[in-house]
Amino acid sequence: MAEPGANRLSDALDGPLARLEAAREELAKQWLLRLIERTRLEEIERLPTDKLARALPDLISGVVAALANPGEGTTAHDQAVALADARGEDGVGSLSADIASLQSVLVGALRRELAESDPEAFLDAVERLTAVIGAVQAAAIEELVRTRSRKIEWLASRDELTGLPNFRWLQEQLRSLAAVQRRYGHPFALLLVDIEGLGRINAAYGEDAGDRTLKALAAAIGETVREADLSARTGGDEFCVLAPQQTAERAAMLAARLAEAAGRMELGDRIAARVAIGVAGFPEHTGEPDTLLELADEAMFVARAAGEPYAVASGR
Secondary structure: OHHHHHHHHHHHHHHHHHHHHHOOHHHHHHHHHHHHOOOOOHHHOOOHHHHHHHHHHHHHHHHHHHOHHHHHOOHHHHHHHHHHHHHOHOOOOOOHHHHHHHHHHHHHHHHHHHHHHOOOHHHHHHHHHHHHHHHHHHHHHHHHHHHHHHHHHHHHEOOOOOEEOOOOHHHHHHHHHHHHHHHOOEHHHHHHHEEOOOHHHHHHHHHHHHHHHHHHHHHHHHOOOOOOOEEEOOOOOOEEEEOOOOOOHHHHHHHHHHHHHOOOOOOOOOOOOOEEEEEEOOOOOOOOOHHHHHHHHHHHHHHHOOOOOOOOOOOO
């Protein structure tokens, strides 16, 4: 059974909270104005005002609903997550201040509604609001931490120059495809792509030219492979493509197309680059992921020594 005081507070808040809900757009504007006022001039352009303008009214509605139904928990969790998402990485240090500004705006609105007519109800409402805002802040910060962790994990698996996944990511995909093959029998192939003469390009034209060459090859690979294929940069001048549901013979056709695409790269400054590609199939040439990489590497050296664009592994 509800406490008499709780019933009185609920009755006293019914009208003010309904008016706060009706004024949520205006309150959101006040809140956004406060965020802009405390943002440094050089950071104004980076402030995601459009996203915030969409997120703030819903968050205010969630807080008002939580004030109206304290025994049912906060309904503002999803809206708090949306605020964290709208703020993005740039808002990590500002999120607590954002939510404090929300509390200030809502306290001001409650003061205008209740401070003179019902001071006791006003104090109780502010106490309830403090608890709700604490839950909102915890949810928003938790979401930011998750987002930050996901981004760090993503960056740890990416090559900064080309944007492609790195060798660590490739190893995970290779193990996954090997497990699928062992269970369902689906073959796959691995292509190891090496840029010939990258060191000469760096020496003759500078490292910027070498970086352009690497980025151009990454783009050429992306435009040539199938959507199902997985591409990665695995070393200084090496790239790798995993081709699910492909035999080595079919992957050799892909290797030929990749070599042609690399030959068409527009690098400028009279720079010419060609590639050597090694192809190996799983389980055609080996049933071990690490050995597959070794076989593709050996085939790549065979192609380079023969002056051919690609070579297929002989197996072990």
